[in-house]
Structures are given as structure tokens and as C-alpha cells.
Amino acid sequence: MPKHAGIHDVARAAGVHPSTVSRVLNARTRHLVTAAVAARVAAAARRLGYTPDPVAAGLRTRRSRAIGVLIPDLANPVFPPIVRGIESVLTDAGYTAVVANTDNEPARARAALERFAARRVDGLVLATALRRDALIARVKALGLPAVLVNRTIEAGAIPAVVNDDAGGIALAVNHLVALGHAAIGHVAGPQRLSTGAARRAGYLAAMKASGIPARGAPVAAARSYDIAAGAQAARALLDARPHLTAIVAANDLLALGCYDELARRGLQCPRDVSVVGFNDMPFADRFSPPLTTVHIPHRLLGVEAARLLLEAIERSGAPAREVRLAPRLVVRGSTAGPRQKPVAPGARLAQRGRRSSPGQPPPRTAAGAPRQRYR
Amino acid sequence: MPKHAGIHDVARAAGVHPSTVSRVLNARTRHLVTAAVAARVAAAARRLGYTPDPVAAGLRTRRSRAIGVLIPDLANPVFPPIVRGIESVLTDAGYTAVVANTDNEPARARAALERFAARRVDGLVLATALRRDALIARVKALGLPAVLVNRTIEAGAIPAVVNDDAGGIALAVNHLVALGHAAIGHVAGPQRLSTGAARRAGYLAAMKASGIPARGAPVAAARSYDIAAGAQAARALLDARPHLTAIVAANDLLALGCYDELARRGLQCPRDVSVVGFNDMPFADRFSPPLTTVHIPHRLLGVEAARLLLEAIERSGAPAREVRLAPRLVVRGSTAGPRQKPVAPGARLAQRGRRSSPGQPPPRTAAGAPRQRYR
């Protein structure tokens, strides 16, 4: 059984009343106490190994100093750095971050939210937001300060830290256009998520800005942000438009799905089709080929979200700011100029081992690709 | 301001005494109450949206129903699945998992432990254990039930869920020997960690069992489990033994470091040197070449750890069991038979683009490698 010294023990040892001990230990009230007494109390506390119980304190003050963090999928490598950013800021501010996984299921998110509410968390960081999210209404009903991170909601009177998704996709599209591509398709993310919708819109806008007509900008949306869904969407996209020379994927996992579908068709990346991802997840530089992608400042996203939340907790009247972080393009080995002649639709596995035709720019292979390390 | 209905509100609404409400809501005491009254109370509770406050309850019962989880590095992809396994078991059992990152720094681990203790967690899951870990003494002094996961301590009277590290490494060594390798080196992990030490010992034992003399089993230990340290160790290893045809790395990140060092020397994997990793981290099948590695059941590791902890909490007299999970080898593209003639020590970048000599078994390339998906 854990045995903790209580405030009474310290008070007895220091020969003062418990409330004095409390005053000494609380930064806001320490100045109300004689230096001599404060020293005596501090000494007794140290001697007894006394740790104030923040839970009991919270019961009285109605502040738990705990923050609930909702993550859609910890196994998606984008989120751990975000979590660490959140955690580091909150810990430094004296809060405890309690993170829960939702597996992208609204029901789990709801359940986790209720557990957080029951534990009387002081605020929430939500990385799970849908564009139209019933959870938000519940959060507001509970009166809990909350900040969204990475994903945001449609009509947002709630602070959020997001990427410039449209701007990031424009970077990708422009990179491909500069390489000489015109037949560029988009494997979009789930349209119920702000990232999926914003990146899709950004793709369409960037294509238009490049003078490519709307019908030359095909899109297939994936049902979720994972490899299998990416492969499925790429398949639909390439079935409809076999002559595409480049694909902009809405995130890196979808890009990996594109890799798979290209391989299945006997097409090589980037020789036959260039692929760009989004997020620059850890190890994206290790893929085969190393993935050209849009880098987002993962950790900073978490840091800013936590700061915004602390701000919202301090003065609850503050307006709901949205912080938008700038992404940047990281060029690796999955993009190259288009081939002179697009591959025939029937091209199959036989082609796999073939070397690039002479006269073409040499394909960038995994080994030869310019490699840029993450971090 | 969050507004929660309290037990008194429910009592008033149901026309009973608060203690009766408490009895109804507590599974252990519900049978002490009339069915009629119980129904009335339940209805009132639902109507008011009453959620019992586990924190206040904990103050009284001295059980917080919270478990602290210490993770060395969430950004290492091995840990998220472990965390999810832990979380799912604990959540189902009515506990809240509070996870903290230690960045592999004992001081942070200690600080996090003290925060956990202050919050009166009911138990701990530690993924951070050093072979000789001062933290453990503190945990025992606090009287907290604890379970180790993945890493364990030297002299262990504390329950743990670990991999059969030696057995896993034997799988790797035997695989290489079967391919015809004899000049096999080991890039070991940090020797202050049980995984680093056990895998090193396993390597030496397996080499010996294969009839390879001890001096033919060179080892270089990395300072930490990351890519840079792996590259550094591989460098030392190859400087000392330039004729190695295979390297067994103590984990996947170290294996990636080996990839880097081989590339730097103008050597190709697996043509010139085969590499085996350990852990089968997510996306290991995506590397270039896809990594042959020892798969460990990440999620199950977490699940078992959580179960063991719950067991330890229920009956604190239980003996400290150690659960050892069996790994399995996953063969991908980073291993192949050795070349007839080892590459000359001076071989350099010029060699990079060279095709494999005729008459050799064709190197397994990324595209052609047998690929086995994780999950």
C-alpha cells in the first residue's frame, strides 16, 4: 500500500496549522507567510517526502489540471510528434495530458470524451474533428475549453491549429507542373475531414491556376487515410484516366497505396507515374522510392495547440483564433519529369524490369534519389 | 463553466438519500437496494445526465482507477501499438491510462513517476526499464504495483512481458547461415537495456551453435536505438571486419543505420551485405530494400502487460510472473545469399550502379522481393 504523508503530517511536524502549509505550497499565497515559517514548512515537507495531492486539491478548486487529448490513430506516425508537442507544453505548465485513441470511430471518441468529462478535465485537444462533428456540440454543452489540431470543423467558432492544406497541395501541383506534367490526378482524402476537403479544393484551384481545365483534373477520394484505401482510390483514378503521369495524394499513407496500385499495374514510380504525398511522416525518406511530399511541422502543431488551449483556459473570453502553419515541399525520389509517351494502358508486369528508354532523363532510383532527412 | 449534476441532485430528484444513490451506482452494493428504488434512482440519474465523479470517489476509496504508462519514445513506431494494447485492456477494465514520454532520459522518467505518484495512480506500466534501474527502487518504495513491458531489469522480482530476444536473434542468425553466410556481425543495442544485452548474448550463442568460433562473431554496440547510432556502430563493425557478408542488427532503426553506412561505402544491400533487423516496425516492408526482420507481437505485448498489471492490482500477493512472447522471422528483401567473393575493402561509390555479376543468384530488389505485410 502506498503511504503518503498528508498536509496534516507536515503541519504537525512544522508546528503550524495545515492552512499555513497550504499557503506556503501555493505560489499565489506564499507571500502571505513569514519567510521563517515558510522555510520551516518547506523543510518539514521535504523531510517527510510530502507530495501535495493534486486530485484532492482539484476537488476543492474544481480544476483538475488534466487535459484530455483525443487522437484518431496513434499508429499513424503523424500523430506521435503532435502528441509530444502537446505533452511538453502542458507538462511545463503543470498540466497532465491524458491521451486517448479513438480508432477514427466517433463512438469511441464520444466515449472517451465522456470519460474525460467525468474526470473533470480542464480542457481538450481534439485531433479527431470531422468537418461536421457532433462531438463539438457535446463539448460546448459541457462548457469545456477545447482546441482543434490538424483537422478543423466547417463552421468554426473554436480555436484550431491547422496546416495550410491548400497552400501545401499547391506546392505539390506546381512542382509537378514545373517538371512538365499536365496529366495530374488527385487521390483525395476522406471528404468528411477538413484535410480531405481542403486538399481537394487546393488541388482543383492549383490546377486551374496552372491553366489546366477542370475536366483535366480528375479526383478519386479514399474512404480513409490508410494504404489500402489509397490503393483502391488510385485504382479508380487510373481506371478512369490511364494516361495520368502524376498523382498528388492527400497524405503519405494514400501515396503508399498509390505505390501499391502502380506496382500492381506494372508501372514504375517515378518513371511512369510520379507521386507526391502530404505530411512527410517519419521514414517517408526511407520508402522505395523515397517519397516526395509536403512537410508539415508536426511537433509545432502540437505545441501551438497546447498554447492556444492554455490561453483559452486562462481567459475564457478570448476570441477563437485559428493558427495556420505553413508547410513546405520536400523533393525526394518519387517525382520526375513525365515520359515522352505515356505507357499504354495494357502495360503489365513484363515491363517491370525494363530499363528506362535511352534519351529519357534517368529515373531517380531509391539509391540515387536526392535524399532529404526528416529532422 | 462546466455544470455537472451531483449525487445530491440525483438523490433529491429520486426522493432518496444520497447514500442510496451511491449504493445503486456501485455494482458491489446494488443488491442491497430494492429494485423499485434502484429503478427510480437510475431514471433520475439518466434524466439529469449524472456522471459519477471518479476523482472524488478516488479520494474516498484511495483508488484512482488511473494507471501511469511510461514510454521511452513515442516516436519510435514500436511503441504506439504497445500503447494501444495497454490502453484497450485498461479502458475495458474501467481504468484510464495516462501515458508520458521520457525521451529515454532517466530524469524525465523520474519526474513523470513522481507526477504519477502525486496523482495516486493505482499502478504502472513501464516500457523504459534499464537493466539496472534506480526507478524500480523508487516504485517499490512507493508501494505501487508495476509491470515492465518489452524491456526488463536484471534481477527481476517484478512482473514483465518481454520478447524472447535470444530466440528471435537465433532465428535471424540461422536464416543467414542457411543462406550460406558465415561472416556475420552484430550491431548490438545499448547494453544498459535488457533487449540490447539479451540480443547480443543470443547472437553469440547462435553463432556458437552454428559452429562459428567466437572470434568470428564480431559485435559493435550502438549507444542508443536510433538510425545515427546504428550507422556509427556499423561503421566501427565494418572498419574492423571489412569482409562481413551479413549484419544482424538489434533493432530496425539500427538496421536502417546499417543501410546508411553500407550506402556510404558504396556497398549494396543485400547483394554485398545482408541485413536483418528486429521488431518489424510498421513500414519496415516499405524500406529500400524491404527489411528482413524479427517480428514481435507489439500490440499483444501491451495487452499482456495490462492484464498482468490488473492481476497484480487485484491480488497483490501474486508472484511476479514473467511472460515471454515468441517472435517470428519475416523474410523480405534485405537478405540474400553471400556473393562468391567478398567485396574488396576499398570498394567505393563507383560501384553503386553496377549490375550483379552473371552467374550469381539475382539480387532481390525492392520491387522483386517477397513482401510480407505487417498485419
Next chain:
DNA sequence: GTGAAAGCGCTAACAA
């Protein structure tokens, strides 16, 4: 089977 009362460890108001 139900009500009454005390108290978990702490803080905040008020009194001295």
C-alpha cells in the same frame, strides 16, 4: 433496506 454522519486531502473564506 434505508438514512445519518463522518471523512478522504485539500483550499478558501473568514476571524483573530
Next chain:
DNA sequence: TTGTTAGCGCTTTCAC
């Protein structure tokens, strides 16, 4: 400046 008192929301004796 320090002590006193009440009570945060709950559980658990103990009476009835």
C-alpha cells in the same frame, strides 16, 4: 500574519 471552519463529491461505517 496565522488559525479556524466549512465543504468540494463521493463512500462507508453505523443506526434504525
